[in-house]
Amino acid sequence: MSGKVIIIDDEPLARSIVVEYLQHFPDLTVAQVCSNGFEGVKAIQQYKPDLIILDIQMPKINGFEMLELIENPPAVIFATAFDEYAIKAFEAHAIDYLLKPFNQDRFEKAIKKWRDQKNNAAGEKQTRQLLDDVSLTAPQNERIVIKDGSKIKIIPIQEVHYLEAADDFVKVFTKEGYFLKNKTMSHFEQVLDPTQFVRSHRSYIVNLQQITRIDPYEKDNHVAILRSGAKVPVSRTGYPRLKSILGL
Amino acid sequence: MATSPLSVTRFRIIFSICWLIIFIDHVFLLRWFGLSWSTAVFDGAVNVVLLILCSLLVIMMLQYYLPQREKYFHLLTWCVLITGMVILFTQVILKNVYAGDKEYISFFNHSLWVRTSLDFLLIGCIMLISVIWYNWREQSEQEERKQDAEKLAKEAELFKLRQQLQPHFLFNSLNSINALIGARPQEARKMVQQLSDFLRGTIKKEEHQWVTLKEELQYLELYLDIEKVRFGHRLSTKIECDASLDEMKLPALLLQPVMENAIKFGLYDTVDEIEISLKAAKEENNLVITVTNPFDPETSVPKGTGFGLQSIHRRLYLLFARTDLVSTASKENIFTTTIKIPQT
Numbered sequence: 132m133s134g135k136v137i138i139i140d141d142e143p144l145a146r147s148i149v150v151e152y153l154q155h156f157p158d159l160t161v162a163q164v165c166s167n168g169f170e171g172v173k174a175i176q177q178y179k180p181d182l183i184i185l186d187i188q189m190p191k192i193n194g195f196e197m198l199e200l201i202e203n204p205p206a207v208i209f210a211t212a213f214d215e216y217a218i219k220a221f222e223a224h225a226i227d228y229l230l231k232p233f234n235q236d237r238f239e240k241a242i243k244k245w246r247d248q249k250n251n252a253a254g255e256k257q258t259r260q261l262l263d264d265v266s267l268t269a270p271q272n273e274r275i276v277i278k279d280g281s282k283i284k285i286i287p288i289q290e291v292h293y294l295e296a297a298d299d300f301v302k303v304f305t306k307e308g309y310f311l312k313n314k315t316m317s318h319f320e321q322v323l324d325p326t327q328f329v330r331s332h333r334s335y336i337v338n339l340q341q342i343t344r345i346d347p348y349e350k351d352n353h354v355a356i357l358r359s360g361a362k363v364p365v366s367r368t369g370y371p372r373l374k375s376i377l378g379l
Numbered sequence: 380m381a382t383s384p385l386s387v388t389r390f391r392i393i394f395s396i397c398w399l400i401i402f403i404d405h406v407f408l409l410r411w412f413g414l415s416w417s418t419a420v421f422d423g424a425v426n427v428v429l430l431i432l433c434s435l436l437v438i439m440m441l442q443y444y445l446p447q448r449e450k451y452f453h454l455l456t457w458c459v460l461i462t463g464m465v466i467l468f469t470q471v472i473l474k475n476v477y478a479g480d481k482e483y484i485s486f487f488n489h490s491l492w493v494r495t496s497l498d499f500l501l502i503g504c505i506m507l508i509s510v511i512w513y514n515w516r517e518q519s520e521q522e523e524r525k526q527d528a529e530k531l532a533k534e535a536e537l538f539k540l541r542q543q544l545q546p547h548f549l550f551n552s553l554n555s556i557n558a559l560i561g562a563r564p565q566e567a568r569k570m571v572q573q574l575s576d577f578l579r580g581t582i583k584k585e586e587h588q589w590v591t592l593k594e595e596l597q598y599l600e601l602y603l604d605i606e607k608v609r610f611g612h613r614l615s616t617k618i619e620c621d622a623s624l625d626e627m628k629l630p631a632l633l634l635q636p637v638m639e640n641a642i643k644f645g646l647y648d649t650v651d652e653i654e655i656s657l658k659a660a661k662e663e664n665n666l667v668i669t670v671t672n673p674f675d676p677e678t679s680v681p682k683g684t685g686f687g688l689q690s691i692h693r694r695l696y697l698l699f700a701r702t703d704l705v706s707t708a709s710k711e712n713i714f715t716t717t718i719k720i721p722q723t
Contacts, residue, residue: 141646142551143611148558166613167650188547190650191678212550231554274678285678 134181135162139171139197140210141189145231149184149210152238159242168197169283180205182245187211192285196276199313200283206249208241275303277310284310288327292341293363294319296334306359329376331355331369339376383442384512385435401501402427412490418483425472429465430498434505437461441509445517454506462499469494533697537588540694544581545639548606555609570608577601581632592659592666593625595634599657602635606642613652614642620659627659627666629720630698637670637691637716644714645672666720674714688716695720 136159140146146164153159162178165171167190175183185207187194194211198204209228226248227241275291277284286305295302295309296316302309320330331337341357345365348354353365355373365373384390402423409419437457446453470487477483552574559567580598590598596618603616638657645653651673658669688705695704695718704719 141613142555142609144555144558144609145551147562148554151558151561169650188647190647191675212547212554231550232557234557287678 133158133160135160135178137162137165137171137174137178137180137183139165139168139174139183139189139194140186141166142186145186145210148232149238152235155235155239156242168192168194168200171197172200172278172283175201175205181249182206182208184208184210192276192283199276200278206245208245275310275312277303277312279310286310288323289338289340291328291338292357292359292361293338294328294336304361326376329369329373331373332364332366335363335369337363337373339373342377345370345373382516383438384509385438398427398431401430412486414483414486418477418480421476422473426465426469426494426498429468430501433461433465433502437502437505438509441506441513445510445513451510454510458499458503458506461502462495465498465502466491466495537694537697540690540697544578548639551609552605559608566608570605573601573605577605583631588631589628590631591625592620592627592629595629595631596620596659598632599634599638602638610646614646615652615654617654617656618658619656624659624661624666627661627720627722629666629668630694633691633694633718633720634668637668637688637718640688641670641672641714641716644674648674648678662719664722666722668718668720670716670718672714673712674709676709676712691718 136153138146138149138161140149143166146166150161150164153161159182162180163170163174165174169191171183171185174180183205185194185197187209188211189197192200194209198207206226208226210231210233211228212231227244229237229241273288275286275288277286286303290305292304292306294316295304297311299313300311301314301316301319303312316330316334316336319328319336323336327340328336328338337355337357341359342355343358345353345355348364351367353370355363355365357363385394405423405426406419409422410416414422440457470491473487474484477487552570556567556570556574559570577598580601599618607614607616634657638655641655645655653673656671660667660669688707692702692705696702699721701721704721706717708715708717
């Protein structure tokens, strides 16, 4: 059972030890080693690996954010030093997680675990589940990472004007227009700071800092006018919610 | 339990002198009323000795039982009782000794009320002074305990702040060593040594709280060497420090967390190679340390003095009671942290 592996870690020696351990598996080839998430996204698209060995704390975008940018993420084994917020999620859903420093035996166990699970094809679903769990934790609630064509965009949460539901995606509106993110409205409602972002409508979440005024609209509804001039619908149930947070 | 006022030599002397004066006064007063020397001295002695015994009783009693503020009227009851006892004993002793002296007995009976009120006043005074003394002692002891507790808490907090060690750093360093053992064992050994020296530095005790800039920079160098092994070519550092500043003082382990913060901020906010610089200078009577790191102004929004500098802020506040010693600034893509350390 052969396979392609990609290693993504920002520390050179951490990458080299994984390469060294992988030499014990002649059927596994290292397609590429990457030193950050951007390189990782590119390499995964290019090589379609069977397995990635991924660090979490990395420059610009962390391991979880990188995974979010990949449509069909391959099986993941995390290799991390210590992650106060992610360990719990690991225990539930990752194929395996290696706590640095780890030895050859421990590494082989992780590979064996992956091979056992590959046969029942549960891997991808697990990775998705894992992402849902960890995306509820910091720093995912401080910024949104989005793939815009071949570019990767990091949007600090303060710069989001509002969010709009669009089928399976959410449109994230900023001063540069909108970006699509493959998450649900209820996900953002959970993650975003409720004192800053309010679900004004079934299909809209609005950044309170951006609102300049709220006008009545048709009979029972209202509309929030943003600084950018955009109009965000406010529903009958959304209006009292908005009013109470704005202290009206 | 509060210490008795009589445990202080000065107060013991005052106490004795006062009673001597009262005794002499008593004797001369009785002489003035026409009693013989011997009778006056004996009468005075009996009265004063009894009063001394009672005042000792009062002082001791209040040492163990100090009434609460709302129960001060208990003291009045005690005062009356003790006065009654003194008068009773005086009467019994003197009337027995001078049983045949009708003139003296009649004088004693006449002076009974004067004696009672004087004794009452004296015992009242002793009681009042004791209460004030013990209350004051108790309060100052409480104050001392509070100060001790605050000092302990402050020391513990300072120790903790100094000792803060990032588990990320430790485990990743061990992981790098693990990789080096296979490939370059000599370098692995060197890094084990550096890591050990670094860790030893973080657990140093109180007596080394202040160090010279030279020592601190040597220690910092250990840390930077480890980080450079970890991050390879991505990290470079530049330290500018004039030799004339070598002997300036600063709290131990102050610069490493500042540098660590700059490295983390720099390395995780960009994917390029970064340079962290540290500059030391003397301004007026302050040692001024400036640390710069690159960052990406588009994706990070610096908040206040955030970015992990709170512990430095807190430490300098605990040491100098000033909040203006740490400042940060960002210009284009360079983030600057400035730390002032007043020289004493």
